[in-house]
Amino acid sequence: MLKNMTKNEFNRLYALVQDKIGVEIGCGIGNITKAISGSCKRVYAVDTFDHVKVEEFVEYVKDCKNVRLIESFPHLASKIFNENELDFVFVNGEQTESGIEQTINDFYPKLKMDGVIIFHDYHTEFFEKEVLPEVKEICDRYYKVHDGSLDSMVWIIKRNEL
Numbered sequence: 001m002l003k004n005m006t007k008n009e010f011n012r013l014y015a016l017v018q019d020k021i022g023v024e025i026g027c028g029i030g031n032i033t034k035a036i037s038g039s040c041k042r043v044y045a046v047d048t049f050d051h052v053k054v055e056e057f058v059e060y061v062k063d064c065k066n067v068r069l070i071e072s073f074p075h076l077a078s079k080i081f082n083e084n085e086l087d088f089v090f091v092n093g094e095q096t097e098s099g100i101e102q103t104i105n106d107f108y109p110k111l112k113m114d115g116v117i118i119f120h121d122y123h124t125e126f127f128e129k130e131v132l133p134e135v136k137e138i139c140d141r142y143y144k145v146h147d148g149s150l151d152s153m154v155w156i157i158k159r160n161e162l
Contacts, residue, residue, distance in 0.1 A: 005032070005120070013090070014039045016116060022088035023081075025074045025103065028052050030060040030067075032092060032120075037064040040088075046070045046077040078106035086110045092120045 005013075013032075017040040027033045027045040029052050037043055045067055049057065054071055061067045070077045089107045091100075100119075107117060 009120075010035070013118065016118065017043075017088050017090070020087035022086050022090065022115075023077070023107070024090045024092060025077075026092040027057065028092075030057045032090070033057075033067055034061050034064055036090070037061070037067050040066065042066045042068065044068045044070055044077075046072060046074055048073055075102055075106050078110060081107075081110040083109045084112050087112055087115050089115075089117045090120065091117065 014036060017036050020040050021042045022040060023044045023046055024033050024036070025046045027047045030045065033043060033045045043066060045057070045061070047054075047057070047070075049071060054069070058069065070080070086107070089103075089111070091103055104117060111117070
């Protein structure tokens with residue numbers, strides 16, 4: 001199984017992205033990218049590669065024909081997508097309050113109806129049940145639709161506009 005992700009979380013993520021087109025923000029070496037590429041139609045991997053060499057990522061996912069690399073900051077990468085284009089955004093990177101808010105503001109309009117933004121590792125310590133207060137506050141303030149029940153690690157904001 002993947003490091004820092006329970007089997008339950010991975011199974012739920014895998015099901016959520018099945019036959020979908022989306023973005024992973026903060027892909028690092030590509031562990032999750034490679035794993036979900038087996039389920040989704042296409043995944044755009046967005047990262048600045050400050051912590052890992054881009055060549056390592058490319059080598060790791062070289063057999064994944066449905067992975068597209070975008071070496072960029074998320075707020076800049078969001079501009080290449082049209083509104084209502086994406087089924088999911090998996091956020092595995094930015095963990096500051098302002099970064100979370102910017103990611104939501106940048107990518108929420110890019111989601112199709114019933115699309116989801118999935119946050120990973122937004123908790124006080126791995127596998128504790130307390131999610132970072134600022135994540136919950138932002139989710140409540142902006143969209144009032146979230147699900148933090150699964151291991152308190154994966155948060156989902158569903159697009160449910162009029």
